[in-house]
Amino acid sequence: MRETVVIVDDNEAFRERTRTLLDAEGYRVIGEAGDGAGGLRLLQELRPDLALLDVQLPDTDGFTLAERAGTPDGATSIIIISTREATDYASSVTRCGALGFISKSDLCDRTLREILDGVR
Numbered sequence: 639m640r641e642t643v644v645i646v647d648d649n650e651a652f653r654e655r656t657r658t659l660l661d662a663e664g665y666r667v668i669g670e671a672g673d674g675a676g677g678l679r680l681l682q683e684l685r686p687d688l689a690l691l692d693v694q695l696p697d698t699d700g701f702t703l704a705e706r707a708g709t710p711d712g713a714t715s716i717i718i719i720s721t722r723e724a725t726d727y728a729s730s731v732t733r734c735g736a737l738g739f740i741s742k743s744d745l746c747d748r749t750l751r752e753i754l755d756g757v758r
Contacts, residue, residue: 640665641666641687642665642666642667642668642684642686642688643660643668643690644667644668644669644670644671644680644684644688644689645657645660645670645671645689645690646670646671646672646673646676646681646689646690646691646692646700647672647691647692647695648672648673648692648696649692652742653670653672656690656745657670659745659746663746663747665750668686669684669686672696673695673697674695674696674697674698674703675698677703677707678706678707681707681714685713687713687714687715688715688716688754689707689715689716689717690745691704691716691736692720693718693720693727700734700736701718701730701734702734704735704736705734705735715754716734716735716737717736717737717738717740717750718734718736718738719739719740720739720741720742721741721742721743723741724741727739737754738753740753
């Protein structure tokens with residue numbers, strides 16, 4: 639079974655490109671949201687295997703969303719994404735409960751696999 643994914647990013651063009659990339663790599667994008675409220679709703683309703691959360695959203699940030707969306711059973715793996723580099727966010731990524739961080743320019747199957755498999 640392909641891994642299910644929800645993308646939460648306020649840039650519609652980025653969401654579209656990411657959906658295309660993930661579909662081509664065998665993931666199944668089951669939801670997209672342009673803000674934190676919509677993203678939280680999708681994460682709670684759909685319970686995807688993976689969530690890609692942008693740092694800067696119109697109504698919140700990806701770190702806060704990750705904390706609010708976290709489930710006790712860890713059913714959804716969360717990866718924070720941004721146009722900036724991981725060093726810009728220091729330990730915020732691990733504090734919020736995310737598995738890791740990927741710069742949007744580095745987003746691909748290999749970088750997702752590294753984080754999901756605990757290599758990065």
